[in-house]
Amino acid sequence: MKIEIELPDWVDKDKTLMLLSGQELVAFKYPKGEWKVKEVRCDQCGECCHDTPEGHTPFGSTDNVCNALEFRDGKFYCTAGPNRPHRCLPDPLEGVYNCSIKYR
Numbered sequence: 218m219k220i221e222i223e224l225p226d227w228v229d230k231d232k233t234l235m236l237l238s239g240q241e242l243v244a245f246k247y248p249k250g251e252w253k254v255k256e257v258r259c260d261q262c263g264e265c266c267h268d269t270p271e272g273h274t275p276f277g278s279t280d281n282v283c284n285a286l287e288f289r290d291g292k293f294y295c296t297a298g299p300n301r302p303h304r305c306l307p308d309p310l311e312g313v314y315n316c317s318i319k320y321r
Contacts (some may be wrong), residue, residue: 235306240299242306244320253320260317263293266305275302 220236228234236244244254269283276285276297283305285297295301 237306240301240306255318256321257317257319259292260318261292262315263288264315266293266295274305 226229229233233248234246235242235295243257244252246252255292263286266283266286267281269281271278274282274283274285278284283295285295285298285301287294293307
């Protein structure tokens with residue numbers, strides 16, 4: 218799918234732009250950078266939610282693991298669903314952890 222849009226003048230070009238599909242990050246652009254499009258999706262390892270200090274999430278955390286994270290069928294899932302806060306986008310934009318998510 219190809220998307221072409223013209224952004225209005227009020228959009229601050231010195232901020233990160235993100236394209237979401239529901240709550241999943243599909244593409245992003247840093248200021249003065251090029252668009253990066255997700256090529257490989259999350260494999261539900263849960264690693265990004267295992268370093269969640271108390272106060273980082275409205276769901277609380279136990280031993281630095283977000284309380285909204287649930288392990289079932291061999292994978293981790295966020296049970297917050299559409300209530301997941303924006304700052305909890307599961308994508309590590311800088312490739313932190315050993316994340317399966319890849320961008321081109």
